[in-house]
Amino acid sequence: MKNTERSYMESVHSYGRTWGLIVAFVLICFPAALSVIFGSLPDFKMLLKGIIATAPMYWAVGIVEIFTYVPMLGAGGTYLSFVTGNISNLKLPCAIDAMERANVKASSEEGEVISTIAIAVSSIVTTLIIIIGVICIVPLTPILESPVLVPAFDMILPALFGGLAVVFISKNLKLSVAPIILMLALFIFVPALNASTVGIMVPVGVLFTVAVARILYKKGVL
Amino acid sequence: MEFSVNSPILFIIVGAIIALVLWQSFFFLIKAMKRAKQLGIASSTLKKTISSAAIFTVAPAVAILVGIIALSKSLGLALPWLRLSVIGSITYETVAAGNALEAAGMNAGTTISDPSVFITVAWVMTIGIAAGLILVPFVTKKIQSGLLNVTMKDKKWGEIFNNAMFLGMISAFLGYVFCDVGLVFKGDTSGLIPVCVMLVSAVVMAICGLGATKLKIRWLNDYALPISLICGMASAIPFTNLLGGAM
Numbered sequence: 001m002k003n004t005e006r007s008y009m010e011s012v013h014s015y016g017r018t019w020g021l022i023v024a025f026v027l028i029c030f031p032a033a034l035s036v037i038f039g040s041l042p043d044f045k046m047l048l049k050g051i052i053a054t055a056p057m058y059w060a061v062g063i064v065e066i067f068t069y070v071p072m073l074g075a076g077g078t079y080l081s082f083v084t085g086n087i088s089n090l091k092l093p094c095a096i097d098a099m100e101r102a103n104v105k106a107s108s109e110e111g112e113v114i115s116t117i118a119i120a121v122s123s124i125v126t127t128l129i130i131i132i133g134v135i136c137i138v139p140l141t142p143i144l145e146s147p148v149l150v151p152a153f154d155m156i157l158p159a160l161f162g163g164l165a166v167v168f169i170s171k172n173l174k175l176s177v178a179p180i181i182l183m184l185a186l187f188i189f190v191p192a193l194n195a196s197t198v199g200i201m202v203p204v205g206v207l208f209t210v211a212v213a214r215i216l217y218k219k220g221v222l
Numbered sequence: 223m224e225f226s227v228n229s230p231i232l233f234i235i236v237g238a239i240i241a242l243v244l245w246q247s248f249f250f251l252i253k254a255m256k257r258a259k260q261l262g263i264a265s266s267t268l269k270k271t272i273s274s275a276a277i278f279t280v281a282p283a284v285a286i287l288v289g290i291i292a293l294s295k296s297l298g299l300a301l302p303w304l305r306l307s308v309i310g311s312i313t314y315e316t317v318a319a320g321n322a323l324e325a326a327g328m329n330a331g332t333t334i335s336d337p338s339v340f341i342t343v344a345w346v347m348t349i350g351i352a353a354g355l356i357l358v359p360f361v362t363k364k365i366q367s368g369l370l371n372v373t374m375k376d377k378k379w380g381e382i383f384n385n386a387m388f389l390g391m392i393s394a395f396l397g398y399v400f401c402d403v404g405l406v407f408k409g410d411t412s413g414l415i416p417v418c419v420m421l422v423s424a425v426v427m428a429i430c431g432l433g434a435t436k437l438k439i440r441w442l443n444d445y446a447l448p449i450s451l452i453c454g455m456a457s458a459i460p461f462t463n464l465l466g467g468a469m
Binding site (some may be wrong): 157 | 246261306308312325338350351359379402427454
């Protein structure tokens with residue numbers, strides 16, 4: 001059993017790496033291919049400006065995200081999620097919920113497998129819905145952009161995390177007090193923290209909560 | 223070739239890349255399903271995992287579609303389709319495209335007619351978020367094995383560690399829900415909308431939990447998250463009418 005366990009994880013890593021590198025290569029070739037097809041080069045001055053405005057923050061966030069999300073997503077889930085994107089607003093909540101319902105832990109191999117299944121299904125369903133949406137874009141646009149529905153889509157994160165919070169806070173009451181107070185205080189009193197910077201605060205919240213958990217655990221409170 | 227943001231060749235290339243990524247998902251799904259059977263995970267658990275993941279995904283996926291429609295006004299349909307099916311999130315891609323268009327002196331409403339501008343935007347979107355994509359194949363195994371050492375040494379701490387990470391992430395998003403409540407003191411109640419939506423979702427989740435345990439309605443437990451998500455989103459419509467304005 002121990003042996004097959006190792007070989008499953010080993011093969012997830014080796015296939016994950018191969019797939020990851022292939023997809024990364026293809027995605028980076030995409031803009032280059034556009035140049036060949038349309039016989040036009042990017043405007044380098046504009047490119048530099050755009051990259052300077054975008055890359056430093058998102059590279060930093062991206063690197064920190066890897067360290068924060070890998071332990072929660074598991075190996076298979078990570079290889080899939082970092083290719084298919086939309087991690088915090090879709091893939092991770094989906095995986096967390098699936099592991100919770102199946103009563104398995106993220107660090108166990110059962111957790112790894114359940115998380116991979118949930119994330120793979122979620123990726124496939126997302127891709128299919130978007131394909132249908134792109135095909136039916138003309139009739140769908142007025143519906144999805146109707147003023148009645150816009151607020152519903154704007155509020156997807158509060159609607160998602162309200163439910164998730166109940167599940168996790170009710171199970172870890174003692175541990176949740178400190179991080180929630182800290183985050184509420186930060187977001188209410190620091191104006192720079194808003195929808196576009198919440199990504200940076202995820203690792204902060206994770207590190208802080210793990211530190212609090214360690215202290216409480218050492219003191220025998222947890 | 224004559225350039226247009228909706229040129230058929232773009233759709234062919236993007237379609238091929240998306241097919242590749244879809245194949246990767248199926249590959250890992252089948253692999254994990256086989257392993258789950260070997261590990262003796264009940265097939266009813268697997269079925270529930272698949273169906274609740276699929277149902278939960280619908281609303282967020284439609285929200286992503288809304289993001290594609292918004293970006294398609296300047297970028298055409300093919301590029302946002304690729305960027306949001308693969309790798310990006312709505313928040314990132316909108317910012318990246320906005321930064322690139324701004325550098326070109328354009329606004330998000332006008333359709334790009336210059337191939338050079340279009341290619342530049344595609345490069346900015348690609349490079350801006352490449353860190354995760356490139357690093358993940360190299361570091362995931364190391365992070366995982368390091369983590370395994372920690373959680374294997376002390377099982378109880380390993381479990382607390384996991385819960386602490388989830389809670390940390392959830393607390394960051396709960397904080398975000400409250401980021402505009404300060405506006406109330408300036409007479410703008412729209413900052414309360416996300417708080418109300420979050421509360422509705424939380425209450426619905428609690429009701430689902432109680433219903434599942436007290437009344438023994440099993441399916442309520444399996445679909446609690448999508449139910450609370452949809453109820454929360456639906457409640458945003460009357461709350462926005464009541465408290466006013468978009469955020």
